[in-house]
Every structure is written in structure tokens, then in C-alpha cells.
Amino acid sequence: MLIHSCSSPKSSEITAKSLYLNRRQVMAGAAALGLLPSLASAETLTGVSKSDYRVDDPPTSQKDITHYNNFYEYGLDKTDPAANAPGHLKTRPWTVTVDGECAKPGTLDIDALLRESHLEERIYRHRCVEAWSMVIPWVGVPLAGLIKRFEPTSNAKFVAFKTLLDPSQMPGQRGLTSFKWPYREGLRIDEAMHPLTLLAVGLYGETLLPQNGAPIRLVVPWKYGFKSIKSIVAISFVEQQPRTLWNVTAPDEYGFYANVNPTVDHPRWSQAKEHRIGDFGRRPTLMFNGYQEQVAGLYAGMDLVRNF
Amino acid sequence: MTANALAAQKPLGARPLIHLICALPLLWLGTRAALDLLGANPVEAAIRFLGDWALRLLIVALAVTPIRLVFGWSAPVRYRRMLGLWAFAYVVLHVAFYVILDQFFDWGAIGHDILKHKFITVGMAALILLTPLAATSTNAMIKRLGGPAWRRLHRAVYLAAPLAALHYVWMVKAGILQPMAYLLIVLSLLACRLLVGQRP
Numbered sequence: 185m186l187i188h189s190c191s192s193p194k195s196s197e198i199t200a201k202s203l204y205l206n207r208r209q210v211m212a213g214a215a216a217l218g219l220l221p222s223l224a225s226a227e228t229l230t231g232v233s234k235s236d237y238r239v240d241d242p243p244t245s246q247k248d249i250t251h252y253n254n255f256y257e258y259g260l261d262k263t264d265p266a267a268n269a270p271g272h273l274k275t276r277p278w279t280v281t282v283d284g285e286c287a288k289p290g291t292l293d294i295d296a297l298l299r300e301s302h303l304e305e306r307i308y309r310h311r312c313v314e315a316w317s318m319v320i321p322w323v324g325v326p327l328a329g330l331i332k333r334f335e336p337t338s339n340a341k342f343v344a345f346k347t348l349l350d351p352s353q354m355p356g357q358r359g360l361t362s363f364k365w366p367y368r369e370g371l372r373i374d375e376a377m378h379p380l381t382l383l384a385v386g387l388y389g390e391t392l393l394p395q396n397g398a399p400i401r402l403v404v405p406w407k408y409g410f411k412s413i414k415s416i417v418a419i420s421f422v423e424q425q426p427r428t429l430w431n432v433t434a435p436d437e438y439g440f441y442a443n444v445n446p447t448v449d450h451p452r453w454s455q456a457k458e459h460r461i462g463d464f465g466r467r468p469t470l471m472f473n474g475y476q477e478q479v480a481g482l483y484a485g486m487d488l489v490r491n492f
Numbered sequence: 493m494t495a496n497a498l499a500a501q502k503p504l505g506a507r508p509l510i511h512l513i514c515a516l517p518l519l520w521l522g523t524r525a526a527l528d529l530l531g532a533n534p535v536e537a538a539i540r541f542l543g544d545w546a547l548r549l550l551i552v553a554l555a556v557t558p559i560r561l562v563f564g565w566s567a568p569v570r571y572r573r574m575l576g577l578w579a580f581a582y583v584v585l586h587v588a589f590y591v592i593l594d595q596f597f598d599w600g601a602i603g604h605d606i607l608k609h610k611f612i613t614v615g616m617a618a619l620i621l622l623t624p625l626a627a628t629s630t631n632a633m634i635k636r637l638g639g640p641a642w643r644r645l646h647r648a649v650y651l652a653a654p655l656a657a658l659h660y661v662w663m664v665k666a667g668i669l670q671p672m673a674y675l676l677i678v679l680s681l682l683a684c685r686l687l688v689g690q691r692p
Contacts, residue, residue: 252532260667263531314665316533362666433666452609452662454601461532465596 225270226390229303232323237380238307239474241460244318246388248461254312255395255414256363257347257354265395272353273394273415280400284344284420287335294399298385301325305389306382306403311444311473313408315466317458322403323386328377336373340421343376345369345402345413363433369402369413370426370440374482380405380475383416406475408442439492443483444473448492510571514578517545518585535593542589546582547660547674550653551681553579558684573629576649580626583656587619611662614655621652650685653678 255265258272276294283289303323310318331343349366351357357365375381382403385392392398397414404411410430420426430438437451446456446469457466472479483491521541524530530537553575560566595602605612625646628634634642657675664671 248532256666262533316536362668437665449608452611452665454604454609456604457598457601459533459535459594464535464593466594466598466601 226393228390229298229323229386232303232305232386232389235304235306238305238321239309239319241309241319243307243321243388244461249318249320249387250393250396252461253395254314254409255397257356257365257367257415258395259356266393268355269394272355273348273398274353275394275399275415278399278417280416280419282334282419284422285337285340286421287337288333290334292330294385297325297400303385308380308382308403308405309470309473309475310403310405310409310412311458311469313410313438313442313450313455315450315453315455315458315469317460317469319460321388322382322384323389324382324384324403326379327381327383327402328379330383331376334421336421339423340373342422342424342426343371343373344418344420344422344426345371345416346418346420347413348415348417363429365429366417367413367429368426369411369428370422371404371411372425372482373421375404378479378482380478406444406472406479408444410438411442441483441488441491443479443488443492444469445471445488445492447471448489506571507574510574511578514549514575517541517582535589539586539589539594542582542586543660546579546586547656549575549579549582550649550656551674551677554649554653554678554681558681558688561684561688577626577629580622583619583622587615611659614662615659618652618655618659621648621655625649625652650682654682 251266252262253265254262255269258265258268278294280292280294281290282292303325305321305323307319307321310320345368347367348354349357354365371381382405384397384401384403385399387396392401394415397412397416400416401414402412402416425440428438428440430442431440444455449455455469458469459466470476521538525534525538528534553572556568556572556575560569591597591602595605606616607613625648628637628642628645637645654675657671657678660671661668661675
């Protein structure tokens with residue numbers, strides 16, 4: 185991966201903290217008074233610094249990122265999330281419970297997190313298991329820093345994540361469904377602590393839209409997109425490898441690791457190439473989605489065909 | 493013009509209408525493409541759209557004989573070859589879009605897809621089975637082959653149609669209901685022919 189030299193934003197580019205906190209209070213007050221719709225719409229994030237983690241490829245358009253994706257809680261077509269999520273998902277109030285093998289279990293409040301965190305923009309490649317890809321300017325915080333707050337114990341071998349389970353807000357969870365909701369994902373603790381692993385709260389400098397997993401989602405850029413679980417409500421430190429939704433649904437198609445690997449085909453399609461959204465034709469897929477230098481060490485000695 | 497002559501002309505009059513109806517999805521696709529309304533992944537959208545219509549028209553063509561057998565309505569029989577050819581046209585466009593716009597003539601990748609990925613294997617098998625049927629759809633070819641041989645050859649559609657539906661079933665990652673519905677319709681139409689009509 186190409187990493188640009190670090191360029192901090194000029195002080196004039198950073199909104200004074202008091203100003204944006206004020207703005208948030210005004211917005212919250214307005215929402216409470218019913219002046220704003222209670223359902224989320226994108227809001228500009230302030231105080232975002234540009235991270236060194238940025239690929240050179242031009243970012244995919246905001247329209248495509250927000251109107252072409254999978255979020256089966258809102259339908260099976262890639263245009264369904266944008267059509268259905270905004271009318272259903274309530275992103276405030278929103279808390280994430282953190283428990284399991286840790287010294288200080290607790291909760292994360294999304295507003296507190298936004299207030300207290302140093303947000304960074306990272307431009308990552310995003311590779312879907314369906315062989316399409318994007319380049320996405322995420323805004324978020326490294327998961328490692330958050331994890332440390334809760335002081336995981338030596339028993340914390342894995343981190344399990346859960347999406348909201350609420351059929352009234354997620355119509356895809358209603359009725360006849362072949363999935364065992366809620367959506368679950370998991371990472372090995374060293375994967376979760378890796379500096380590339382991000383908890384995203386925004387993209388293109390704005391808060392996440394409901395269809396992209398608002399208000400908080402995981403981003404693991406060297407793994408297929410389905411590992412990057414959306415609209416997270418629970419994080420648990422666990423000793424055993426957690427069960428994950430796609431692995432439970434089709435174990436021979438979706439492995440726990442799901443590292444991007446052009447040499448290991450999905451049973452139904454080749455992973456050697458990918459269609460970059462906005463491009464014409466296909467380009468070769470890179471090992472670990474181009475993050476080999478940073479993450480290959482995590483899997484040294486592992487059989488990546490068996491542990492797909 | 494006598495009433496009889498008019499009646500005799502009526503079925504012929506339906507031909508342009510059927511051509512128009514069969515071309516409507518193509519016009520729709522062309523218009524959407526020209527207006528950039530096919531979404532973030534226009535090639536995939538077009539390939540799926542063409543595949544959907546190939547399967548639908550194949551079903552329409554396959555329904556002609558069961559309709560005659562069950563309801564005794566035989567008028568559509570004279571349009572069956574035309575419907576079959578339109579279905580084949582959508583099949584060819586569907587595959588051409590895959591080869592040209594999706595894979596960009598990467599024959600290695602296409603060969604790999606055919607060998608390793610069963611939904612593409614059965615899809616290609618359906619294409620290969622349908623090709624001689626399209627090639628022999630002219631009156632001249634029927635004469636040349638003779639009726640019985642021609643009918644035997646065209647029984648390949650009994651294999652091609654379920655393979656095409658299976659191609660769809662195996663393609664989808666989730667939401668198996670719609671492709672299963674197509675497969676069920678195809679199988680019912682074939683069962684209807686086998687059970688009801690042993691007549692040629």
C-alpha cells in the first residue's frame with residue numbers, strides 16, 4: 185500500500201471544539217423539540233484529521249457508496265438499503281455494550297464517543313466477497329484504542345460483534361428469513377487490535393447514513409466486506425471463536441477469516457479479479473486487498489486455503 | 493376483403509405486436525442505460541436484466557404446448573418459434589454482455605468460470621443446447637431435417653430450460669425464493685407436457 189507522508193490539517197481547518205460541541209447541542213435541542221426529523225440524516229463531522237492510511241486510487245463516488253451495498257436487514261438487492269434503511273433505523277439514542285472477558289465492562293454512548301474521540305479519515309479499499317470493490321474515505325477511530333479502555337483479560341482471544349436486533353427498525357429481520365438474526369461477526373483479538381481495524385462513524389466527512397451501518401460500524405479493509413459489521417450494539421471479549429452469521433448460513437462459502445485472497449475462489453465465483461465500481465472491466469484482486477505488508481504477519485504459518 | 497380472409501390474416505397481424513412486446517425490455521434497457529439509470533454497477537444490472545428476460549421468454553415459449561393441451565387453445569402454437577428465437581436473442585445478449593463487458597474477452601477467466609463455478613457451467617450448457625435449436629428454426633431447416641427429426645432435436649429444450657433456471661438458483665447468494673419459483677414453473681410446464689400430452 186502507498187502511504188502518503190503525514191500531513192496534519194492546518195489549525196485554521198480545524199473547527200474549535202467548543203464550536204462544534206455547541207452545534208451538536210443546538211442540533212440535539214432542535215431534534216428534541218421536533219424541529220428536526222428524528223431519523224438520522226448525514227451531518228458534517230468536524231475535527232477530522234487526515235490519516236496516513238490512504239490509498240492512491242480515486243475514491244468511489246459518495247452516491248455509489250451510499251446507494252449500492254449489502255445490508256440484508258433492509259432487503260436483498262443492493263439498492264434496498266438506501267431505499268429502506270433511512271425510514272426505519274433510529275440512530276439516537278445509541279449505545280454499544282461492551283462485556284465478556286474484560287476488567288471494565290461498560291457501554292459506549294455514540295454521542296460521547298463522537299465528542300471524546302479523535303476522528304480520522306482513512307481512505308481504504310473495500311472488497312466485497314461478490315467481487316466488486318470500492319475506495320471509501322471512512323471517518324472513525326481505531327478499534328484498538330477503544331478496546332484498551334475496557335481492559336480485556338488474557339482470556340479474551342476473540343472479539344464478537346452484534347448488530348441491532350429489532351424487526352421494527354430492521355424489516356429484513358421480520359417474517360420468513362433464512363438468516364439467524366441478529367447479524368454477528370467476530371475477529372481474533374490480534375486482528376481487532378491491528379492498527380488498520382477501524383470503528384467507522386462516517387464517510388466523506390459526514391456521519392454514516394443508515395444504509396451504511398449508522399451510527400457505528402466495523403471496517404476491516406483486508407477482509408471481505410461482510411466482516412465489516414454494521415450498526416453495532418454489542419462487543420464482547422470471548423475465549424472461543426464466535427459464530428458469525430454468514431458462516432452459520434453457508435459454512436462452505438463464508439469462512440471465519442474471510443481474508444481477501446485472489447487465489448482462493450468462492451465456490452460460486454472467482455476471486456482473482458474484481459469490478460471496481462465506477463470502472464469498466466475488471467482489475468486483479470490484491471492479496472489481503474493490498475494490505476499484505478501490514479497484515480500478512482497475523483497469519484504466518486497458517487493454511488489460508490483451509491482457513492478461508 | 494371477405495370476413496374469411498380477414499380472419500385468416502389475424503394471426504399474421506399478431507406478429508408485429510409480439511415482436512414489439514418482445515423488444516420492449518430491450519428498449520427499456522437501452523433507455524435506462526442512455527439515461528445512466530442502471531445504478532452503480534450498470535454492467536451487472538444489464539446482465540441480470542437480460543438473463544431475467546431470457547428465462548421469462550423461454551417460459552412463455554415453453555407454455556405454448558401446455559396451454560394447447562390443457563385449455564385446447566392452439567393459436568399461440570404458430571408463434572412458438574418466434575418466441576423461442578426471442579428468448580434465444582436475450583440468452584445471446586446475456587452471454588455477450590458477460591463475455592465482452594464483464595470479462596472483457598478474458599478467455600482464461602471465462603474458462604475457469606465455466607469449469608469451476610457450477611452456476612456458470614450449467615448456464616453455458618443451456619446456451620450450447622439452445623444454439624442448434626435457434627439455428628434450425630427456419631421453415632427450410634424443418635423441411636431439411638423432416639418433422640420427426642426436427643421435433644426430436646427440439647426436445648433439447650426440456651433439458652436447456654431447467655438448466656437455465658438452475659443457473660439462476662445457483663447464482664443467488666440469498667433470496668432463493670424467486671429463482672426457485674422460476675425453476676418450479678419450468679418443471680411444471682415440462683411435467684404438464686409429459687403427463688398430459690403423449691401426442692406429438
